[in-house]
Amino acid sequence: MEPRELARGTGLSVHEITVSFAGITALEHVSVDVAPGEVLGVIGPNGAGKTTLFNVICGFVAPQSGALRWRGEPLGRIRPDRLAALRIARTLQGVGLFPHLTVLENVTVGATRFRRAGLGSALLGLPRSDRDERALRERARAALAQLGCENIDERLPGTLPYAVQKRVALARALVCEPELLLLDEPAGGLDARELSDLAKLVASLGSSVAVMLVEHHMDFVTSVCDRVVVLDFGRVIADDVPRAIQQDPHVLEAYLGRDADTGDGLGAEARATDARG
Amino acid sequence: MTKFIDLTLNGVSTGAIYAAVALALVLIWRATRIINFAQGAMLMITTYIASAVINSTGSYWFGFVVALLSGLILGAVIERVLIRRVESAPPLNAVIVALGLYTLLVAVAGMIWGNTPRSFPAAFSIRGYDIGGTRVLFAPNDSFIVLVVIAVALGLALLFRATGLGLQMRAAAFQPEVARLLGVRVGRMFTLGWALAAMAGALAGVLVAPSIFLGPNDFDPILIIGFVAAVVGGLDSPPGAVIGGVGLGLGLSYVSGYEGSALVPLAALVILVFVLMVRPSGLFSSTQGRRV
Numbered sequence: 138m139e140p141r142e143l144a145r146g147t148g149l150s151v152h153e154i155t156v157s158f159a160g161i162t163a164l165e166h167v168s169v170d171v172a173p174g175e176v177l178g179v180i181g182p183n184g185a186g187k188t189t190l191f192n193v194i195c196g197f198v199a200p201q202s203g204a205l206r207w208r209g210e211p212l213g214r215i216r217p218d219r220l221a222a223l224r225i226a227r228t229l230q231g232v233g234l235f236p237h238l239t240v241l242e243n244v245t246v247g248a249t250r251f252r253r254a255g256l257g258s259a260l261l262g263l264p265r266s267d268r269d270e271r272a273l274r275e276r277a278r279a280a281l282a283q284l285g286c287e288n289i290d291e292r293l294p295g296t297l298p299y300a301v302q303k304r305v306a307l308a309r310a311l312v313c314e315p316e317l318l319l320l321d322e323p324a325g326g327l328d329a330r331e332l333s334d335l336a337k338l339v340a341s342l343g344s345s346v347a348v349m350l351v352e353h354h355m356d357f358v359t360s361v362c363d364r365v366v367v368l369d370f371g372r373v374i375a376d377d378v379p380r381a382i383q384q385d386p387h388v389l390e391a392y393l394g395r396d397a398d399t400g401d402g403l404g405a406e407a408r409a410t411d412a413r414g
Numbered sequence: 415m416t417k418f419i420d421l422t423l424n425g426v427s428t429g430a431i432y433a434a435v436a437l438a439l440v441l442i443w444r445a446t447r448i449i450n451f452a453q454g455a456m457l458m459i460t461t462y463i464a465s466a467v468i469n470s471t472g473s474y475w476f477g478f479v480v481a482l483l484s485g486l487i488l489g490a491v492i493e494r495v496l497i498r499r500v501e502s503a504p505p506l507n508a509v510i511v512a513l514g515l516y517t518l519l520v521a522v523a524g525m526i527w528g529n530t531p532r533s534f535p536a537a538f539s540i541r542g543y544d545i546g547g548t549r550v551l552f553a554p555n556d557s558f559i560v561l562v563v564i565a566v567a568l569g570l571a572l573l574f575r576a577t578g579l580g581l582q583m584r585a586a587a588f589q590p591e592v593a594r595l596l597g598v599r600v601g602r603m604f605t606l607g608w609a610l611a612a613m614a615g616a617l618a619g620v621l622v623a624p625s626i627f628l629g630p631n632d633f634d635p636i637l638i639i640g641f642v643a644a645v646v647g648g649l650d651s652p653p654g655a656v657i658g659g660v661g662l663g664l665g666l667s668y669v670s671g672y673e674g675s676a677l678v679p680l681a682a683l684v685i686l687v688f689v690l691m692v693r694p695s696g697l698f699s700s701t702q703g704r705r706v
Binding site for chain 1: 582585588589591592593595596597598599
């Protein structure tokens with residue numbers, strides 16, 4: 138139950154976070170940590186606060202109390218547009234690609250943190266900004282190639298199969314070379330073969346990347362996660378290795394014991410989505 | 415036949431100005447999903463500034479450049495100071511702020527420059543070209559209008575399509591939260607969108623001013639037609655704005671020439687209603703439908 142202590146200066150540490158929307162508590166004293174090289178699963182019934190937790194880490198939702206530390210530094214109030222520079226990347230539920238931008242453009246936007254040319258030279262179209270642009274496109278192509286998405290640079294996302302769109306979304310998150318990767322339902326809508334590809338990819342991310350993933354697909358979670366945190370009604374009810382989680386009586390109760398009241402916390406999360414506009 | 419050619423040429427030249435106004439509205443709609451009802455007043459202010467500079471320095475070109483630069487600055491300041499506060503609020507808030515700004519700017523212009531309309535010089539001669547002994551209704555100044563609007567439209571197209579800055583602006587325009595997550599400074603993109611829009615508006619102001627008089631309220635009709643052009647073009651498509659502007663310029667020129675100029679505002683509204691009935695999202699919109 139107790140979150141393990143992290144070595145100073147590594148990974149993400151979420152400490153005693155509380156979030157409430159209009160009187161409904163979405164997260165209550167939630168503490169979670171994830172170390173480099175570790176894959177942490179976050180599971181829980183609908184409305185348990187999983188997405189709210191991601192939104193707190195990304196700065197979309199300000200917690201009423203609690204603190205976040207990233208690589209040993211307090212994160213304070215996070216500006217979402219600073220995340221990429223902090224090497225934190227997030228994928229969204231579904232695919233979340235820009236529908237009106239090509240695949241290559243989508244991934245290039247993900248590489249924004251590598252831009253060097255300032256506003257002035259970009260507006261004037263100076264050679265420096267041109268070189269910058271080419272380097273970014275090369276990075277984007279490399280990220281797409283890493284995920285086996287070749288020869289679709291100029292396609293619009295809507296014209297591609299769903300599984301390919303999800304890969305492009307992953308390439309867009311990986312192109313900024315994150316050290317913390319937040320995956321919101323990465324397995325949703327994928328078939329068995331695509332799931333095993335995704336599991337291989339997550340496993341191949343290496344020892345410098347901490348991964349946190351929200352997922353409903355339990356087989357996927359047990360196969361890729363080193364550790365699983367279970368949220369229920371905004372509280373952490375379990376934090377252990379996947380095998381132990383499957384036996385945990387609290388978890389079994391949360392998933393099986395009641396079926397009528399999952400709607401409760403969902404209201405809070407829906408509100409969170411509204412608040413983001 | 416000569417009359418038809420005359421009306422066509424005249425339509426292209428006024429259409430170019432409508433296109434510039436429509437571009438100003440479209441750029442702001444794309445950036446911040448706000449209809450900028452203050453656009454007419456903003457371009458009126460920059461045209462007054464140009465007029466003051468031309469009168470004191472005697473150089474048209476100096477005034478022209480100052481108008482565009484003051485447009486850039488005015489747009490950026492208005493977005494940063496006023497609009498930023500209502501960007502995430504319900505759309506009506508931004509409409510009220512824009513209308514308030516319109517009233518304020520018109521009043522300020524009246525206080526500084528008076529309410530008596532004044533004339534504004536043209537860049538080049540407004541005597542029509544002589545072609546085969548007949549004088550056509552298209553002057554060197556009209557060539558200048560058409561060319562400079564084409565240059566601005568191409569420049570914007572290049573910015574959006576071929577630069578990283580344009581890519582970030584396009585990403586920020588349609589899904590600001592996603593763009594933000596990827597490291598795009600969305601606020602800056604919004605400011606830049608407003609600045610570029612106000613510059614296009616300022617251009618329309620100095621181009622149209624010689625053919626109307628320069629007064630606090632004299633740009634309103636141009637703005638209404640520019641708005642129709644923007645909606646006809648789909649409101650979020652810069653090429654649509656240009657095509658809508660030129661198309662409207664041609665259509666209204668024929669109406670004015672064959673039926674009388676009194677019918678022009680009515681014709682603009684008829685075109686608007688017709689396009690909205692046939693293609694409610696405009697002719698070149700990339701979005702499927704719009705919430706009203």
